Amino acid sequence: MVRKHLITRLRNLTRPASHLHSHCPNFLQTRRHFSDAPPPPASALPPPPPASNVHSKSSLNQTELNKFASIADTWWDAEGPFKPLHVMNPTRLAFIRSTLCRHFRKDPHCTRPFEGLKFVDVGCGGGILSEPLARMGATVTGIDAVEKNIKIAHLHAELDPITSSIDYCCTTAEKLVEEQRKFDAVIALEVIEHVAEPAEFCKSLSALTDSGGAILISTINRSMRAYATAIIMAEYVLHWLPKGTHEWSSFLTPEELVLILQRSSVSVQEMAGFVYNPLTGRWSLSDDIGVNFIAYGTKNNE
Ligand SMILES: C[S@@+](CC[C@H](N)C(=O)[O-])C[C@H]1O[C@@H](n2cnc3c(N)ncnc32)[C@H](O)[C@@H]1O
Numbered sequence: 001m002v003r004k005h006l007i008t009r010l011r012n013l014t015r016p017a018s019h020l021h022s023h024c025p026n027f028l029q030t031r032r033h034f035s036d037a038p039p040p041p042a043s044a045l046p047p048p049p050p051a052s053n054v055h056s057k058s059s060l061n062q063t064e065l066n067k068f069a070s071i072a073d074t075w076w077d078a079e080g081p082f083k084p085l086h087v088m089n090p091t092r093l094a095f096i097r098s099t100l101c102r103h104f105r106k107d108p109h110c111t112r113p114f115e116g117l118k119f120v121d122v123g124c125g126g127g128i129l130s131e132p133l134a135r136m137g138a139t140v141t142g143i144d145a146v147e148k149n150i151k152i153a154h155l156h157a158e159l160d161p162i163t164s165s166i167d168y169c170c171t172t173a174e175k176l177v178e179e180q181r182k183f184d185a186v187i188a189l190e191v192i193e194h195v196a197e198p199a200e201f202c203k204s205l206s207a208l209t210d211s212g213g214a215i216l217i218s219t220i221n222r223s224m225r226a227y228a229t230a231i232i233m234a235e236y237v238l239h240w241l242p243k244g245t246h247e248w249s250s251f252l253t254p255e256e257l258v259l260i261l262q263r264s265s266v267s268v269q270e271m272a273g274f275v276y277n278p279l280t281g282r283w284s285l286s287d288d289i290g291v292n293f294i295a296y297g298t299k300n301n302e
């Protein structure tokens with residue numbers, strides 16, 4: 001049901017941008033289905049650069065990286081600043097399992113459905129997503145721009161023979177592109193709102209994806225509700241996250257993410273929201289993409 005709604009919305013969204021602009025003058029208004037924030041000016045998205053531009057700009061935003069470096073030793077403290085990611089993990093893994101099993105025609109009920117597939121976890125932090133992916137059989141490369149994160153991730157993964165196979169490296173997506181690395185699935189959860197150039201970052205993620213491969217990105221919608229819940233509530237009232245973790249202006253709306261990915265040769269096939277139930281303390285998948293959301297896309301044939 002959730003999936004049906006979103007797939008119908010996505011059919012409209014994933015038509016070429018030029019088509020939307022020329023035949024659907026109300027496009028910016030229809031965005032309000034997804035976001036209650038005022039629409040950005042039409043110039044908010046830069047025009048696509050020429051195809052010959054092979055050198056991506058750096059995705060590094062040193063202010064953001066400093067924030068993560070300062071709390072790196074708390075990655076595996078389930079009650080620490082990364083508690084929200086730990087609590088969200090089963091829900092986001094459910095989405096990843098279901099979309100990638102369909103994508104790669106794997107049995108979602110088997111214990112190691114991703115056996116034989118190469119995944120890269122971009123902005124892996126301490127490895128809280130990389131580890132379960134490895135347990136599900138994937139050959140995982142985890143990369144992060146913060147050296148301390150990679151050290152923690154490596155030390156933790158060493159505790160278990162299955163996760164000790166994860167290849168952790170302190171680097172960036174654009175550097176892996178320069179090394180001509182390719183993966184079956186490229187996953188970047190809760191990273192894009194912390195990078196310097198989201199559109200360039202998506203181009204790098206796309207370049208890392210093998211033809212026929214898949215991309216998964218999760219982030220926070222630039223909506224008023226996200227400002228109220230993901231920033232005011234989470235940082236200033238409930239103290240789930242350190243104050244200043246997120247900049248509202250760095251969030252992308254689902255529509256912007258779809259367009260940026262489209263310009264990077266990635267077609268978004270499905271989106272889902274993550275919603276928090278304060279009574280159970282659990283997250284679940286929803287068609288409400290007004291705050292936290294995840295997108296699954298496929299690399300177009302070039
Ligand atoms: C909120 S954490 C998400 C961690 C992990 N993806 C997860 O969801 O469990 C964001 C991570 O992205 C990393 N990061 C930020 N900018 C990056 C960049 N340009 N390239 C690689 N990693 C980056 C940070 O160091 C941090 O570990």
Ligand SMILES: [Mg+2]
Nearest residue numbers: 190191193246
């Ligand atoms: Mg974040």
